[in-house]
Amino acid sequence: xxxxxxxxxxxxxxxxxxxxxxxxxxxxxxxxxxxxxxxxxxxxxxxxxxxxxxxxxxxxxxxxxxxxxxxxxxxxxxxxxxxxxxxxxxxxxxxxxxxxxxxxxxxxxxxxxxxxxxxxxxxxxxxxxxxxxxxxxxxxxxxxxxxxxxxxxxxxxxxxxxxxxxxxxxxxxxxxxxxxxxxxxxxxxxxxxxxxxxxxxxxxxxxxxxxxxxxxxxxxxxxxxxxxxxxxx
Amino acid sequence: xxxxxxxxxxxxxxxxxxxxxxxxxxxxxxxxxxxxxxxxxxxxxxxxxxxxxxxxxxxxxxxxxxxxxxxxxxxxxxxxxxxxxxxxxxxxxxxxxxxxxxxxxxxxxxxxxxxxxxxxxxxxxxxxxxxxxxxxxxxxxxxxxxxxxxxxxxxxxxxxxxxxxxxxxxxxxxxxxxxxxxxxxxxxxxxxxxxxxxxxxxxxxxxxxxxxxxxxxxxxxxxxxx
Amino acid sequence: xxxxxxxxxxxxxxxxxxxxxxxxxxxxxxxxxxxxxxxxxxxxxxxxxxxxxxxxxxxxxxxxxxxxxxxxxxxxxxxxxxxxxxxxxxxxxxxxxxxxxxxxxxxxxxxxxxxxxxxxxxxxxxxxxxxxxxxxxxxxxxxxxxxxxxxxxxxxxxxxxxxxxxxxxxxxxxxxxxxxxxxxxxxxxxxxxxxxxxxxxxxxxxxxxxxxxxxxxxxxxxxxxxxxxxxxxxxxxxxxxxxxxxxxxxxxxxxxxxxxxxxxxxxxxxxxxxxxx
Numbered sequence: 001x002x003x004x005x006x007x008x009x010x011x012x013x014x015x016x017x018x019x020x021x022x023x024x025x026x027x028x029x030x031x032x033x034x035x036x037x038x039x040x041x042x043x044x045x046x047x048x049x050x051x052x053x054x055x056x057x058x059x060x061x062x063x064x065x066x067x068x069x070x071x072x073x074x075x076x077x078x079x080x081x082x083x084x085x086x087x088x089x090x091x092x093x094x095x096x097x098x099x100x101x102x103x104x105x106x107x108x109x110x111x112x113x114x115x116x117x118x119x120x121x122x123x124x125x126x127x128x129x130x131x132x133x134x135x136x137x138x139x140x141x142x143x144x145x146x147x148x149x150x151x152x153x154x155x156x157x158x159x160x161x162x163x164x165x166x167x168x169x170x171x172x173x174x175x176x177x178x179x180x181x182x183x184x185x186x187x188x189x190x191x192x193x194x195x196x197x198x199x200x201x202x203x204x205x206x207x208x209x210x211x212x213x214x215x216x217x218x219x220x221x222x223x224x225x226x227x228x229x230x231x232x233x
Numbered sequence: 234x235x236x237x238x239x240x241x242x243x244x245x246x247x248x249x250x251x252x253x254x255x256x257x258x259x260x261x262x263x264x265x266x267x268x269x270x271x272x273x274x275x276x277x278x279x280x281x282x283x284x285x286x287x288x289x290x291x292x293x294x295x296x297x298x299x300x301x302x303x304x305x306x307x308x309x310x311x312x313x314x315x316x317x318x319x320x321x322x323x324x325x326x327x328x329x330x331x332x333x334x335x336x337x338x339x340x341x342x343x344x345x346x347x348x349x350x351x352x353x354x355x356x357x358x359x360x361x362x363x364x365x366x367x368x369x370x371x372x373x374x375x376x377x378x379x380x381x382x383x384x385x386x387x388x389x390x391x392x393x394x395x396x397x398x399x400x401x402x403x404x405x406x407x408x409x410x411x412x413x414x415x416x417x418x419x420x421x422x423x424x425x426x427x428x429x430x431x432x433x434x435x436x437x438x439x440x441x442x443x444x445x446x447x448x449x450x451x452x453x454x455x456x457x458x459x
Numbered sequence: 460x461x462x463x464x465x466x467x468x469x470x471x472x473x474x475x476x477x478x479x480x481x482x483x484x485x486x487x488x489x490x491x492x493x494x495x496x497x498x499x500x501x502x503x504x505x506x507x508x509x510x511x512x513x514x515x516x517x518x519x520x521x522x523x524x525x526x527x528x529x530x531x532x533x534x535x536x537x538x539x540x541x542x543x544x545x546x547x548x549x550x551x552x553x554x555x556x557x558x559x560x561x562x563x564x565x566x567x568x569x570x571x572x573x574x575x576x577x578x579x580x581x582x583x584x585x586x587x588x589x590x591x592x593x594x595x596x597x598x599x600x601x602x603x604x605x606x607x608x609x610x611x612x613x614x615x616x617x618x619x620x621x622x623x624x625x626x627x628x629x630x631x632x633x634x635x636x637x638x639x640x641x642x643x644x645x646x647x648x649x650x651x652x653x654x655x656x657x658x659x660x661x662x663x664x665x666x667x668x669x670x671x672x673x674x675x676x677x678x679x680x681x682x683x684x685x686x687x688x689x690x691x692x693x694x695x696x697x698x699x700x701x702x703x704x705x706x707x708x709x710x711x712x713x714x715x716x717x718x719x720x721x722x723x724x725x726x727x728x729x730x731x732x733x734x735x736x
Contacts, residue, residue: 087531087686095688097532098486098517129323132287136317137336137383147335151326179517182500194518197634198495199659 011206029187036107044115052123069113075172098179106173111163122155244293255442271439286311316385322376324364336383354378370401387418485693494518496651520603531686535694540604566666568645583616595644600627
């Protein structure tokens with residue numbers, strides 16, 4: 001059994017040497033998770049805006065629903081879509097199980113509630129006068145919506161990063177829906193799970209370092225921006 | 234006597250059981266300043282917001298030159314031509330320039346127009362300051378300059394001098410006068426009646442959900458150009 | 460706002476480029492043992508180079524691999540659990556079993572061998588020694604081929620393993636070995652995974668070589684009559700290549716730490732497997 005320091009040293013070497021297999025896994029992770037974010041974000045923000053702005057029957061129920069979906073384990077999401085996408089499932093004809101598309105679908109389902117819940121509270125916290133001022137100054141509904149998004153951009157960034165953080169690091173749904181296929185659906189978390197089970201701890205730690213570095217720099221950046229904004233006032 | 238630009242008739246609005254407006258009638262005309270008094274909670278703000286197309290009344294009609302129209306057919310027109318100023322104006326998260334530019338459509342003259350508005354509102358010194366760092370009086374000037382850039386037909390101002398020191402109030406009143414002289418129809422709601430003695434042409438009172446002259450008698454008052 | 464539709468389109472295009480060469484992809488569900496040992500990483504690039512197919516390997520336990528086959532979610536399965544494989548074919552989900560190779564199971568345990576398994580003469584006796592002193596024993600407990608084999612061996616030894624010394628971990632072979640190492644427990648493992656791990660674990664091989672420990676692998680394409688959508692041509696190409704002299708030779712030459720893990724047996728399938736079962 002290698003000591004921890006040696007494992008970390010090996011991991012760093014793997015990363016710096018540009019180990020193609022390792023970086024390929026990282027690329028797949030980013031491609032899948034960024035695609036999921038790209039698809040989910042516009043719809044999530046529109047949903048959040050509608051929940052904050054309009055009064056309609058069932059609105060409160062929907063808000064509660066989205067907040068409770070936050071705590072559904074990734075494996076349950078994975079299992080649900082596994083049953084739907086399996087050849088014997090209702091969507092089997094799409095032939096999507098064990099593809100990157102299936103992983104993207106699972107990750108959309110995972111990040112959507114976070115995006116909605118966090119954007120919704122950001123919209124909710126915004127002064128009602130922002131919308132009215134935009135409208136009375138001649139902005140159409142679309143421009144007014146973008147104005148609101150600009151006003152709450154830090155809340156939205158926080159929602160984006162939280163959602164991205166969840167899906168880039170989740171293993172349950174990616175494992176079930178992607179199948180951990182090398183060079184195709186093996187992403188950072190499923191690779192960590194596999195390398196750990198194989199006893200290749202250096203690889204696992206290397207990928208863990210990537211995840212940690214990523215989340216650390218994103219959080220630091222967000223805090224930096226927010227602080228600059230505070231002192232700017 | 235000139236034809237009113239906007240003639241609102243029979244505006245009614247209830248919040249649940251509470252009937253804030255019963256049958257309010259009011260006219261707006263170019264270059265004419267209406268001062269609307271009324272106790273707190275008498276429904277002044279609600280009426281102004283309805284007139285600016287921001288809220289839907291339960292009933293009422295509006296005539297802007299082509300005969301009375303039901304509400305659903307004219308709210309968009311109202312939004313486009315009548316501007317509402319909050320008692321405490323909302324400043325977008327950006328500098329003064331950004332807030333002024335918001336009132337403009339995309340165009341080549343944007344820089345020139347913003348410069349003119351900065352001058353008009355006496356805001357040149359703080360053009361690049363974050364709008365939210367301004368004092369109450371400065372914010373009101375910025376809000377008026379922003380409205381001025383938008384060039385609506387009428388402006389509805391909700392308590393424009395509330396909580397202001399005397400200096401800020403004098404500047405604000407000067408700007409309001411200049412708006413009136415440029416031909417805007419103004420409606421000012423306030424309970425500090427005497428601030429506007431030199432400004433208004435017509436004085437109306439909102440009470441019990443209806444509008445009457447400050448000396449309560451008739452139901453409808455035709456706004457006369459002074 | 461104007462950029463949004465373009466972004467969405469780009470996202471879709473991004474996703475669809477993979478789907479183009481659909482029938483060049485063969486989906487193989489197999490056991491963690493073949494994948495973890497590195498055998499497939501050695502064999503499949505050669506197959507892909509020779510035929511132009513691309514193999515997507517989904518490594519799970521045998522039970523799950525067969526269920527994926529039964530659902531038609533994969534094109535072909537490579538597993539080791541004879542009884543289950545025969546049920547898989549008999550049910551009409553699998554087309555036909557082709558023998559590929561075998562390896563064998565070994566019993567590993569703590570170096571000081573508290574149950575004195577090293578002195579056992581047969582696998583049944585070895586298991587009875589462990590049970591009698593209630594030495595910790597880690598079971599895969601995941602319905603895999605190895606798990607099924609282990610249960611069959613306990614049955615044959617006349618023991619129903621229960622109690623706090625018998626720990627079902629519900630994990631893959633490698634993980635289960637790590638757990639056994641941490642717990643100073645005995646465990647039944649395929650030789651391949653053991654060779655891949657033995658340097659990293661405080662465990663030693665304590666029993667091997669019994670005929671009852673032989674572990675035959677079969678490859679079975681899913682039935683194209685039941686799953687017309689499956690890539691049967693690709694599955695058959697893989698079967699043909701693995702059972703061809705080239706494929707068999709590649710299996711024979713595969714080494715981990717200089718040791719041979721798998722014995723090819725495609726040609727002599729009937730006799731070898733009969734001996735094994």
